Amino acid sequence: MPPFTVPENVQQDGSVACEKPGSLARGPGAKALTMEERFSLEANRRQPSSLRSLVAEFAGAKDVVSLAGGLPPPSLFPIASLSAKLTDGTEVSLSEPARSQQYNTVLRGFPSLLSWCSELTARLHRPAGTYETLITNGSSHTLEMVLNLFLNPGDSFLVEQFHFPLTTEVFAPCRGFQPIAVAMDGEGILPDALEGTLAGLWSRGEALPKLLYTIPAGQNPTGASASPERRAALYEIARRYDLLIVEDDPYHMLRFPDGPDRLPGLSGLLPGYLSLDVDSRVVRVDTFSKCLAPGLRLGWVTAHPTAIAKLTMNVQAATTGPCSLTQGLVSDMLQAWGPQGFESFILNLQRVYAQRSQVLHDLCTLHLSDYAEWERPAGGMFLWMRLKGVDSALELWGDMRREGVVAVPGSTLSLKNSPPAPFLRLSFSQASDVEFEQFCLRLRRVLEARAGPALERQVDKLQV
Template sequence: MVSTDPATDVDPRKFITEKGAALNYGQLRGLVAKFQNVPGVIGLHGGLPPPDAFPMLSLDIKLRDGSTVTVGENDLVQGQLQYGIHPSGLPSLRDWATRHVADLHGAPRPTTTIIVGGASQGLSALFSMLFDPGDSMVVEELSYPQVSECLAAPDRINLVPIATNDGGMCPLALTKGLEGIRKSGTQPFPKLLYTVPTAQNPTGTNTGLERRKEIYEVCRAYDLLILEDDPYYYLQFPHGSGDVPGLRGLPRAASYLSLDVDGRVLRLDSASKFLAPGLRLAWLTCHPRLAEVAACAVQTQTLGACGVAQAMAAALLSSWGEAGLHDHLSHVQRIYAERAQAMHAAAQRHLEGLARWSLPRAGMFLWMTILGVEDASQLTAALVEAKVVVAPGRIFHARSGLPGTAVPCVRLAFSFETPENIEEAVARLAQALRLHRDQKS
């Protein structure tokens, strides 16, 4: 059931909850934002600390190449040390993100980009405005557990798990699942599909453009929003460490946002994987009305993303320009590619006959099927004894809390440890698997 209808403008009002529609900046915040820093205005309306009470004047950021990027007094003291008056983000950083997204993804209709305090805050804001308790959403059968456990579960949001294969979510399975819900009427019809299309967490699969087109058309046919959570987009290394894409070689016009003729895609990008997660910076791009409500939701949570972090990122990205960002991304991608190769090689040395896996070409994880076990959680005791920690596949399953759910896989993170530690960890994993096998026999 694939739509052949021409582009239609999605009506955001039918997706935004009553609570979401009621979100606003508040009269006082609006008054402060309207008149702050307006020439000639003497402001007695806002409870703002005086800038001369701030102990910091500027920041010098020393980079790994020995250079220094300065966040000057005007940018810091007069702007980002104060209460945030830009709930959609520091204008200079937001302008960069808007241009950056347009260049990489080229949405075919007008969108708005806002800065959020990390992808986690973006997700939290979207859930707060799009879901009522008891609503439903579509997820990949194995998916990021922070969404299912920390966002969906507290509001009793029904998860509709859809099978995946090496190419990502299966369009036919999605169609069958949605049609089954529509016919049965046993639960609220899903209003949104959540997906991690690049280096999917946990399986590491990449959803290609043709598959995305199919999924997008199914969502059009059944009128679903698509939440495209893409934190690993910048961590692609399809040809290994010897030929990384940097910025210039990343796939362009190949995202769900690139296909979005209707305004149904909400895309989250993150700086966590290529700058630093402690900055807590990400950007959300979507239909202007949805972005407006999301900015209100962020404002109610934290008054916006951290001002100092935004100033630091804006100064760094401005200093680098496209060429500098390309070089930095190339460096980061080489690190990840080398560690992915190190884990793959270690697995070849130690795990042949014990497990199945593929060489990762993006992201931070290697997804491994353990042979001879029904559920990888059975290995816990042996892993503890071997002093190696992995993530059992069951915790990623949308039905992880139900009896009988079994996943014979583990997720191994190659991103943090050194190649030497990766070698030792994989050897310990092999030891644990042999111990478990011997105990069973």
């Protein structure tokens, strides 16, 4: 029995939790809005900084004497040169130390890094429409910007039944956005559940959500990955109800569906929703956090040019752009590697994660198969475990703490008014093989202790 089952108390329309949605009801089959019509009130009010735009326009221009910018002179910067030795032995020297210590005068990011991200996106995802790219401070800040770009207070948006909670716990309450969760299985959101949720809202005269937030590959927390057929079905529903799709794909390159001996590399990865997007309803969020290092605080977002223009205004106002030094170093590193070097780096990531996931899977099979069920991870960083005979994994939290074993209960990864969940999210990204076995043995003790009284109660009932 797979770990994904639709709870009995899921509504007939497919939704598992819903807070009061906002206004602006639009029915299925309505004419698609333009990108400008989708913007929130805040986004429509946002305008570019006239000062920063002027400085950026003439930065580096030939035959122009500019006294416009209050930029520190490069001769006073403290770093004259900077070099780094990569784990594969490659030596990288910062090619533009002065520029890498200056303000971002190119508003969308370092040109060389921006070009690299745009080209990689085009190669991996083959966008069906017209898109542009923006370098960002990582996916967390990007997601906050994207929600603010399209949602007004009271507006609703769709999330997976179990999901990365930053959008629903942190961003949504502060702005008054209303999340609606949709039932899922091992491939992510169920098309019938999505259709049922939207049709149910419409039939009850409630406003429809404006966008769907989804992690389509190696999903956090469940590890679910949508097949091409599943993605196509969800995209068609999004078209029918005029939903935007916010595709947050941090684990895209961490795929290993056939284990450590048959890795997909980059060429074997499934393209994202951009490849299906004929009418510019996809906003794709990428990050270097999982494919390089989270401390770099770099990512990129790909969307319709009009949306990118507004997001650029937001980035420049909030952070003055990502760290120039980081952009310069990462760009030089990627150029030093070249396509083959980056491919080799990703293959090694896939191999290590595949091996780690296999070790955890095998140890769980050895020690926990009587008490839990799961599927072997095919990507990402997590094994999603369903505990047998347990209504809510939160019930075990105290016993787990006393045994010195920690995993994330599924209920903390769903909406607050969701039903109890017998799931645990186990991360295989950092722990050693020895620690994996210690975890399994300690969790087994917790589950054995819980199963003992339950078994005694069953025996007592039979004797009566």
